[in-house]
Amino acid sequence: MEKWFVTMKKADFNGIAARYHISPILARLIRNRDVVEDAQIEKYLNGTLSDLHDGMQMKDMDRAVEILREKIGKHARIRVIGDYDIDGVNASYILQDGLSGLGADVDTDIPDRIRDGFGLNRMLIDKALEDGIDTIITCDNGIAARDEISYGKEQGLTIIVTDHHEIPYLETEEGRQYQLPPADAVVDPHRPDCGYPFSGLCGAAVAYKLVEALYRAMEADLSRIGRLMEHVAIATVGDVMDLCGENRIFVKAGLEMLKHTQNEGLKALIECTGVPVERLSAYHIGFVLGPCINASGRLDTAKRALALLNAKDPEEAARLAEELKELNDSRKELTEQGVERAVEMIEQSSLKEDRVLVVYLPDCHESIAGIIAGRIRERYYRPVFVLTSAEEGVKGSGRSIENYHMFEEMCRCRELFTKFGGHKLAAGLSMKEEHVDEFRRRINELATLTEEDLTEKVSIDMQLPIAYLSQKLVEELERLEPFGKGNTKPLFAEKNLRVISPRILGKNQNVLKFQVEDARGLRMDAVYFGDVRACMEYMGQKKRMSFTYYPTVNEYMGRRSLQITVVNYR
Structure with missing residues (x-):
């Protein structure tokens, strides 16, 4: 049963209303969103691109810029390695488009979700070496690829990490020991030694900050990259980042750009999904356009979504958009079947007594495990892991509830995973099949969730x-x-x-x-x-x-x- 409560935050609502020429109702709603000080209210209501922070405030941004200036000058071959979701695809596009605008010799590679799994791996590094690549830039991944980056460095590669995921750490007697990868530059606002004022950026936003800093350093025309903001907006909403601070400004500006986008691929996708251009909102990114971009990385290859963003010919763009829409329709069908099977399994077993649900669906397509986990979480309001059978062992995705920090809880039983990563509310993992039951037992033993925590508010x-x-x-x-x-x-x-x-x-x-x-x-x-x-x-x-x-x-x-x-x- 849900628990309803009215947010009773105090403030001088009439005073705020008079100062900002808004109604007291609006003043109360703004206060409820923890926007309190005058400067915050001003930025919330009227924030513009000039309120964005300087990317050079991020730790290692200066090093990344310096390395790239040198590599572009030498015409060294650069490869962007992204991720297969909406954030990774848009981050890859931003880096590729931004760097090529500076005359860089740059291409992209995106791992195959099923064959390669998440993030940088040895196969991708070996492939880069075979192709004569000099420098790898990761985006929306790389922060957890410590061993892979060590390997790449030993082979003589220059590696720059741009990411927005939490930094992996070990719990020691002296406290947390953060484990940064040994890259030439590591740009991630979650670094404990990063003084950047806003850590809630998505991977595409971090990539954009790097491109912007590089254009400034090389005194290039910044107006050329302004339109890349629409890709930051798509990734921010699609990757479900908090729409506050800088993200709010990025999305507000990006949505306006999207209404008049010059990108043939995005134009075609908006048209074939029937999104009303003039009323285009964050909702349409989250529930219409975004799932189509994500569907290619789930059921086919994310390179198809990247090809859509790169399409220059309207006919080719229309064909690719239609393909993505069809992929998303079949993804919806597979999701419905998976949700039904998961609910049946929970209802007919002791699973329904667990505070953390671990559901093993061996035949489920591993790419939709996260969506199914999200739907099961909505139904039962508990943290959920959905595991599926993979080429090597088991892969899975988790979706959490407000009072359960999924990534931290997984760190407490890390020895059960061959690979894992994530945030407070979502995570991904790989493990051996024989560890599935042990994982269910351990993650529940470790859980300190109360009845109150498990009541949706x-x-x-x-x-x-x-x-x-x-x-x-x-x-x-x-x-x-x-x-x-x-x-x-x-x-x-x-x-x-x-x-x-x-x-x-x-x-x-x-x-x-x-x-x-x-x-x-x-x-x-x-x-x-x-x-x-x-x-x-x-x-x-x-x-x-x-x-x-x-x-x-x-x-x-x-x-x-x-x-x-x-x-x-x-």
Whole structure:
């Protein structure tokens, strides 16, 4: 059962409203997002590209820039090695496009998810050596490839790491010992010795900072790389980074650029998925465009997504976009089957008593393990690992809940893995098949999760009677966009609302439409997109209900009317 609570943060809402010419409702919503000081509020509402920090503040950025200046001058062969997800593909594109604009001899390689696994490996290094590569730059990976980078250095390669993942560490009696790879430069804002003011960047943003710093150092035309910001926006949203600080500025600016993108591949993808260009938002990246880019690395090769970004011919772009959309459609189908199997397994075994779910689906396509883990987490609100059978042993992906730091917990049983890495909320791993049961036992023994931790909390911004809603308020709420992780869509609540004539609509029967009426008889349209049958059944038993919602404007046949979109009910 969910626990609803109203966020009660204190501030002089009327004073903030007067200073920034906003309503007290908006002032409260901003305070609820922990934006407190005047400078923060100003940047939150009106932040521009000039508020971004100087990338040279990152540890080793100066070394990376110096090395690349020298290599470009000598026409040394440079290879960018990215990752196969949306962040890695866009980071690879940014580095390749940015460096070639400076006259660098640069190409890219992206590991194959199934054959190579995550990040840099010996095969990729041997291939680079065979191809006469002088310098490797990693992006969105490399921080955990200590042995591989040692090997590359022994073979005479110059290696620059750009990454945004947590730094691996060992727990010792003296405290944590961080294990940086022995690269020529390691640029990662999570380095404990990095003084950069914002550590929440994605891999593509770190890559962009490097390109920007290099252009400044070489006194090149910065306007040439400004458009790469749209790729930072796609990666930031697609990799589910917090939309605060610099990320908010990147995404805001990048979304505007995307509406008028000159990239043939992105234009074709927007068109073939039917995204409304003028209303393009972070939602469309997260749930429409992003999954298509990710699908190529999951079911085929991420090089196909990179080819889309590189496409110069509109016809070729349209063909590649269509292929990615088809791949994503089959990925959705495989996901549904995997989720069904996982739920069946949990419900019919002792798994459902575990606080951390470890589900082994040997026949599942390993590339969708993370998506299935995310869906299972949503259903049971517990940390979830989904493991699948791989060429060598078992591979898996984990998705976590707010009170469980997945990467730190895995560090406590690291000897069970042949490879692992990740963040607080998501992780990836490889292990021998015989360790699966031991892993389930150990990760649960180590877990200190309480019943309270395992109760999903619904954080409501404020109780707001429907009489307060207006189209003007809906327009004002747009100033808080882009919405996503770390800057969630405002959530209001109201109780004792009467439900009138609920009916299920839509060609997939997945929309519940009804009206709500308050104590004074004011009525308003409402829609719900969750488990519509369960909600309809619940409505049949209750005279009055409580809802959490956000207000929207519904446009139909040229008529604009106010409605609420229901998120939770009871």
